Amino acid sequence: MVVRAVQKVSSTRGFARVAPHVVPALDRAVHRLTRGKVLLSAQMLPGVILTSTGARSGLPRRTPLACMPEEDGRSWILVGSNFGRxxxxxWTANLRARPDAEINWKxxxxxxxxxVLEGEERAAVWKKLLVFWPPYATYQARVEREIRLFRIVRRS
Structure with missing residues (x-):
């Protein structure tokens, strides 16, 4: 019941305007205060803190993101939905420019x-994502761009 309510709220244009300013800031603060043990947004969806290298600046960039863990336990799907903006x-430009990164997972x-996932591989993952979190369909319908999908895989 709660999950459906959150899905409904997260599909609204108001949420898309406010969430990008509030959710990441809260996630970063709580994650830092709990020494990486708690990620607030992960209470509804699994989440990671992605540390990528800035495409232009070369500086580390920390971004809290929802993710879809894959069955192998060594990879995750990240969705560049930008809350339907x-x-x-x-962060998607950063990963395209410099694909080596780090996540904090649990x-x-x-x-x-x-x-970056493309073609048939992207289409197959997109179908799974819509079952995993249906609001992604609303986000995609709202924008003309194709939402970028990434598979991140554990490096040795």
Whole structure:
């Protein structure tokens, strides 16, 4: 019941205007205060803190993101939905420019490599994502761009 309510609220344009300013800031603060043990948004969806390298600045960028863990336990899907806003989120440009990154998953830092999903592979993952979190369909319908999907895989 609560999940459906959150899905409904997260599909609204008001949420898309407010959430990008509030949710990441709260996630970063709580994650830092709990030394990586708690990610507020992960109470509804699994989440990671992605540390990527800025495409232009070269500086580390920490971004809390919802993710869809894959069955292998070594990879996750990240969705560049930007809460259904028109532009691609900055972290997607960072991963495209520099695919080696790090995630904090349940308090553990894990080195990863990102791959942009395209074509049939993207289509198959998109179908799974819509079952996992239906509001992604609303986000995609709201924007003209194709939402970027990434598979991040644990590096050795």
């Amino acid at each position: 028109t532009g691609h989120p900055a 308090g553990t830092d894990i080195p990863v490599r990102a791959q």
